[in-house]
Amino acid sequence: MIDENAWDTGDERTLVLDGVEAGSFSRAGRTLFANEALWEPETWLIALDSPVTFPALANVTAHAFGEGVWYRVTFQRTALADANGALYPLQASPDTPRERVKVTQVEELNDIRIRNKLERFARLQGGPRATKAEVKALLDAAGADIAEPMLVVYDVGQGNCNALVDAGACPGSPPKVHLFFDFGVPTGWNYPTLPTPALDPLSSPPATLPPPVVLSHWDMDHWAAAVGGGPHYGRTGAVIHWDSRAIADRKWLVPSRGRGGLGQRLTPTAWRLALALHRHGNLMIWPTLMNSVRSAAGHWIIKCVPQPGVKWDNNNTGLALSALLCTRYGDHALCPGDAEYSSILTNASQPMEIFHLVASHHGANLTHAHAIPDAYYSGMSTLAFSHGAQYGHPKAGAISDHLSHGWNIQHETHNRRALAGFTHGTVGLSYWQRKVTHKMCSGCASRIATCPVWV
Ligand SMILES: [Zn+2]
Ligand SMILES: [Zn+2]
Known part of the structure; x- marks a missing residue:
C-alpha cells in the first residue's frame, strides 16, 4: 500500500510503500484478529527514489487514496549502484545509513481474493468494536x-x-x-x-x-x-x-x-x-x-x-x-x-x-x-x-x-x-x-x- 501521508505531505515527491511479505501474509488467518500470538506480519517500508519510472505508479496521484489499491512489489537489498530505493526506517538519525534496495517490479495487485483479505486487515475487520x-x-x-x-x-x-x-x-x-x-x-x-x-x-x-x-x-x-x-x-x-x-x-x-x-x-x-x-x-x-x-x-x-x-x-x-x-x-x-x-x-x-x-x-x-x-x-x-x-x-x-x-x-x-x-x-x-x-x-x-x- 502507498503510505498516503508520506506522499501527501512530501514536496519532494518521495513515495513510501508500506507492505507485507507475501509468504507471511499467506500464512495469516482470515482477519488480523484471527491469528495466533506467534504470527507477526513481516513488514517493509520502501522509499522509492523515482516512483514515476514504474508505469503502475506513473499516475498514482489520480488514484483516490482509500479506494483499495494494492501493489505487488519485487525487490532485493543491494549495495550496488543500480539501487533505486531505500528501506525507510521508523526512526532515523542523520547518520543512520540508508540501506539501499533494488525494486525490480511494481504492479497493481489484481487477485481479488488476496486483495479482499488485505482490505479486511486494513479495515480492522473482525476486531471487537467498543460499545x-x-x-x-x-x-x-x-x-x-x-x-x-x-x-x-x-x-x-x-x-x-x-x-x-x-x-x-x-x-x-x-x-x-x-x-x-x-x-x-x-x-x-x-x-x-x-x-x-x-x-x-x-x-x-x-x-x-x-x-x-x-x-x-x-x-x-x-x-x-x-x-x-x-x-x-x-x-x-x-x-x-x-x-x-x-x-x-x-x-x-x-x-x-x-x-x-x-x-x-x-x-x-x-x-x-x-x-x-x-x-x-x-x-x-x-x-x-x-x-x-x-x-x-x-x-x-x-x-x-x-x-x-x-x-x-x-x-x-x-x-x-x-x-x-x-x-x-x-x-x-x-x-x-x-x-x-x-x-x-x-x-x-x-x-x-x-x-x-x-x-x-x-x-x-x-x-x-x-x-x-x-x-x-x-x-x-x-x-x-x-x-x-x-x-x-x-x-x-x-x-x-x-x-x-x-x-x-x-x-x-x-x-x-x-x-x-x-x-x-x-x-x-x-x-x-x-x-x-x-x-x-x-x-x-x-x-x-x-x-x-x-x-
Ligand atoms: Zn499528520
Ligand atoms: Zn495524516
Whole structure:
C-alpha cells in the first residue's frame, strides 16, 4: 500500500510503500484478529527514489487514496549502484545509513481474493468494536477531577502528540496527564525534526489512572512514539520493539471504518500496532455508528466525516478531540489531528466556542478554509501548529486563512526556546492564562521537560 501521508505531505515527491511479505501474509488467518500470538506480519517500508519510472505508479496521484489499491512489489537489498530505493526506517538519525534496495517490479495487485483479505486487515475487520458505554466510561474516567484543564501540544517535530493535563497544582508541581490525543513522533527522514534531547511525553506524571490514548487517525506520525528503540531491518523486515509503557499500560481508542464502510485504512506497519494493542487487551475500536461522545466533564470526541470536496482518506475519517477548558463559559480547545475543520464540526451535536485551536494537519493548506472556527476571543485565543519545518509547514495560506478567522496569536512547536533548562517548542493552551501571568512557568522551580515553553 502507498503510505498516503508520506506522499501527501512530501514536496519532494518521495513515495513510501508500506507492505507485507507475501509468504507471511499467506500464512495469516482470515482477519488480523484471527491469528495466533506467534504470527507477526513481516513488514517493509520502501522509499522509492523515482516512483514515476514504474508505469503502475506513473499516475498514482489520480488514484483516490482509500479506494483499495494494492501493489505487488519485487525487490532485493543491494549495495550496488543500480539501487533505486531505500528501506525507510521508523526512526532515523542523520547518520543512520540508508540501506539501499533494488525494486525490480511494481504492479497493481489484481487477485481479488488476496486483495479482499488485505482490505479486511486494513479495515480492522473482525476486531471487537467498543460499545458507546465503554467509550464514554473511558472518557469519563480520564476527564474526571481536573482542577485546571490545559491542552498541551508537545514539540515532537514533524508529528502530533497532544495531551489534556491538569495544571491546577502549578506552580509547585508539574501538570498531570489525563488523556493523550495522538502519540506521534516523526518517522523516517523526518525523525531528526525532534528537539534535542527528544521529548518523552510519558515522562509527565500521570493522573491516578494511566492516561489513555485517543488516536486521531492511523498515519504513523500520529502514533510512532509507541515504538521503543530501533529501527532496524532484519531478515524478516522491520524489527519493531514496542515501548511497553505505551502499549501495555493504557487503552488506545482508535478510529476505524465509519458508516458506509469507508474511512481508515491501516498500512501493514500499522497492523502491527493494532495487533500489539489487541494482544494486551488495550485496543478499543470506535463503534461504527457512533458520531460523537461527550464525557461527564464536558469533553467531546467527534468522529470525522468528510464533506463534499474532501477526500475520504485517513486524515478526514478519524477522531477529533474538543477539550473543555472552562465549565463556566463553555470554552473549548479543539484538536483536529489532520482533519479539515469541515470534517469535524458537522458531527458536533452542538456549536462550540473554540477558545484555543491546534491547527489542522500541521499547518497544511485547507480545502475548506471557510470552515475554520472563529477564535472566541482574538485577544487571547491561541493557535498552535505542531510541525517540524520539514514541508514548509505551516503554509503561508494556512497562516493567513487562520488570521482571517481571528487567530492572531500563533505559536509553532518548531519555534524553540530555552526555558529553565529545557529547550523545545511545546505549547500550552489553557483558560487560566487569562488569570495568571505568563511568567509563572519561567519562574517555576518544579518545571519538567514536558512543561510548555509557550502559553
Ligand atoms: Zn495524516
Ligand atoms: Zn499528520
